[in-house]
Amino acid sequence: MDISIPELGDVDEVRLVRWLVGVGQTVQAGQELAEVEADKAVFVIEAPAAGVVREIISAQGESARPGRVIGRLEVQ
Template identity: 40%
Template sequence: MEKRTFDLKTPDLGDSDKIELVKWYLKLGDLVSEGQEILELVTDKASFPVESPVEGSLDEIYFPEGSQVKKGDILGRLATKTS
């Protein structure tokens, strides 16, 4: 089986300059289902859950909780297995 990875990027949240990664709902190695909430981002206007685009596992975390991030930052990486 081949391992495939997907980058978790900060989505476009409008014109907010301040975006904080407030919570990871998973730990490294945890399994995740497609559509499951992985992390939560907060701006000065609202809170935004980020869902997994694929089924797999959390392979890497690049920004810890409490980090200030910007649109397009790679927050973490998911790994899936393909046959």
């Protein structure tokens, strides 16, 4: 399952502030995975399901457009 940047209205780009989990880590549904920053606020991406983080695609500090896949989760 993809971990992606949420749609945030007319926000064109956000900065990936930090990952709160690492590759291989087991996470619960709703667990905080990553923080992204727009001009007005920091948004926290929650796990869409319980599983294991299999891949981190975008690194901390990178800029990304809403909708972009930044990591992958193997649902369990």
